[in-house]
Amino acid sequence: MSKQITFSIDGVEVKGKEGQTILQAADEAGIYIPRLCYMEGLVPHGSCRVCTVIVNGKPQTACTQPIAEGMTVENDTPELKEHRRNIIDMLFIEGNHFCMFCEKSGNCELQALAYRLGILSPKFPYFFPKKDIDATHPDIFLDLNRCILCGRCVEASKDIDRKGVFDFVGRGINKKIAVNAEANLKDTNLAIADKAADVCPVGSINKKHTAFATPIGKRLYDVKPIGSEIEERKK
Amino acid sequence: MSKSKRVIIEPVTRVEGHGKVSLLLDENNKVKQARFHVVEFRGFERFIQGRPYWEIPVLVQRLCGICPVSHHLAAAKAMDQIVGADKLTPTAEKMRRLMHYGQMFQSHALHFFHLCSPDLLFGFDADPKIRNVIGVAAKYPELAVQGVMMRKYGQEIIKATAGKKIHGTGAIPGGINKNLSIAERDVFLKDIKQMLDWSRSALKIAKDYTVENLEKLTPFASFDSNHLSLIRSDGAMDLYHGNLRAITADGKKIFDQVDYTNYLDYITEEVKSWSYMKFPFIKSLGPQNGWYRVGPLARINTCDFIDTPEAEAARKEFMAVTSGKPNNITMAYHWARMIETLHSIEKINELLNDKDLQGTDLVVKGKRRSEGIGLLEAPRGTLFHHYKINDDDQIVMANLIVSTTNNNEPFNRAVQKVAADHIDGVAEITEGLLNHIEVAIRAYDPCLSCATHAMGKMPLKVTLFDYQGNEIASKTKE
Structure with a gap:
């Protein structure tokens, strides 16, 4: 049995197990730390920075930082909320996110997080970048207009599907998801049952012919804000 | 010169x-x-190119905040053809119809009570300071309230069928994404009698106004025209689905029971340099004589009968004014619109009492096609949606002939x-x-x-x- 570790989040004592990250221990304790790129079952890499918390006075990503005895973690503070809002705001304006006709609306983690953080309108000017659409695959529709470069599809395809269909290319503002083929998505061995087809937090990787099947009111975040499912674990 | x-x-x-x-x-x-x-100028037909077909019913309804349901449903009907859904399940068809009649009811109520009633109640020449919706609310508060409540009823129906009052997602290619729960149904049934009563009294206002002022209204902005609408196979008015019928100003049929997927053989559009709105006309008659009217007046003129009893009785009274011939009086649109309002609420009443709305078989699919054409009768007239897709499911062509566009020449x-x-x-x-x-x-x-x-x-x-x-x-x- 792994060793129990006691630390605190926003002054509340939390007991976790040795080897857990701050985010894992917080989840078990029913404390929600906002996150985007992190997904249970995939190797965390701390790229989106939304889960940044203050650990003993220093910023760390909660999804990668292991817990340690006696550490103090700040999570739900006005300053961190503001940082998170800015990150989300920047993700919105760096892509082309039109929630009003996006099939992921209501089930989208980016949209849900924006609502949870109280973002009602964009703060920065839109970039309106030109992004690619790859509709060639018979079952999957890839729309890079909505990609937030979380890397979940890259991780899932590499580590779980063992295919390596997706990867990053380019740097900085030109960084984007590319497919492992000479031409298009249809030329890869991506299958609809692959984990990679199921992990996108936004409307970038979509299963074709299935859109809007869930009515408004029954979608994932229609009734309760994102993170509620974690907070409900609190004893 | x-x-x-x-x-x-x-x-x-x-x-x-x-x-x-x-x-x-x-x-x-x-x-x-x-x-x-x-x-x-807006350019929807161009900028939806490249988007996947399943997104279109939700996307194109953003054309409008007044009758988005019409675009939502017309696009969904076109997408039904794309996914090979030639016959929807009864639940899907009736849910969509309920959504559509809710839309018709709220849109007509908005226009009658809030946009046109100031002209009717105060006269065309009354001071614009009074001749507006605030003036109506001050002098005829009960009418203003009825307008709000009828609109609300229609909007709530849209919400129950599409998920939201404006820009919902209910209609999907091949069907619908929800049914109507018993609880939702009972909320509407509770107020149906009131809505029927108010629709009757609104119809009476429009009818009495027209009949009392017939001498003045008959020549006002009036002219002979062709009329066009969808019609059910038995000649009944059908606002959601049917075949095309066009008649001349004196009632002769120009074409009848035309499968609307062949609309391009019968109707074309002309572009004029001075307006962004195109000018549709009936091909066989040419641009000079082929223009036509759509909307409530045209629908009452083209149909043989209305399949709900009170609206049918009202239609007969309406047609009696012109001795059974088509009515070409522009101001009779208001009366025709209120007949349709009553028809819509009668239809809503029928549907609410239909158990098919609680069915669970919501979507069908068949052999995929690369082209889809969806028409319906929107509050303002016949609405055409036409799309082509490529092998990757992306839109490559869109043609929308919107209700108001049909009335361009009549304007x-x-x-x-x-x-x-x-x-x-x-x-x-x-x-x-x-x-x-x-x-x-x-x-x-x-x-x-x-x-x-x-x-x-x-x-x-x-x-x-x-x-x-x-x-x-x-x-x-x-």
């Missing part, structure tokens, strides 16, 4: 969208030409008629001219933002040009 002057009215108020009117006078200050310009005719009656030898823009042109255009309940797929407010500006093209007068109403 002939000499002429030009009058422009911009913007036109209490219609949805933004337009302007220009009047060209000859050297004797008689109206030589009247043009109703639509000056917005111009109505304005010409009114202007000719008001400008007679004196090159000035009178309040009477402004008011009467507005009233004539408003009879059609035009939605100009939809028609050009554009958005914006719709204030009215009139400018008068002399025969040399010089601006001699201009007036604006906000």
